[in-house]
Amino acid sequence: MRWVAFASLLVLTGCSWLGLDQPKANTEAAAPSPSGEKVTITQQTWAAFVNYKYWLTPLAWTKSMGEGYFAVAKDGRSWGLTGCTANACITGAPQSQDAINICQTRSSGVPCIVFARDQNIIVPYDVVD
Secondary structure (H helix, E strand, O other): OHHHHHHHHHHHHOOHHHOOOOOOOOOOOOOOOOOOOOEEEEHHHHHHHHHHHHHHOOOOOOOOOOEEEEEEEOOOOOEEEEEEOOOOOOOOOOOHHHHHHHHHHHOOOOOEEEEEEOOEEOOOEEEEO
16 A cells, blocks of 8 residues: 555656656757747646656556657646557547647646657747746
8 A cells, every 4th residue: 555655646746756857958859839939838747748658658667658648738837638558548549639628628728739649749848947
């Protein structure tokens, strides 16, 4: 029972004690956002993305496992996700629009875009304090 509580704490805190929540320089090739600009996201949104990545593929797993989408609001304060942690989703492939819809509900209508497909970030971004 203690292990479950500890694992839950790691997920909720974004694994900050391991240093895993620190954004790296955005050196990946990224598709332009619909507006052609970088998306600026908050530290909290970045932490949610880090948790999403480890939800898809736990630390102990050596290769990418899950599939999904992570969307962020254009103001960088809200996010939404959809996906599954198995190699093949039982109910069909995740839809990017589902992540966008969840994000827009959470953002009170601020437009959202897809930030990542599976674990790959697909838009240029900056993380602010």
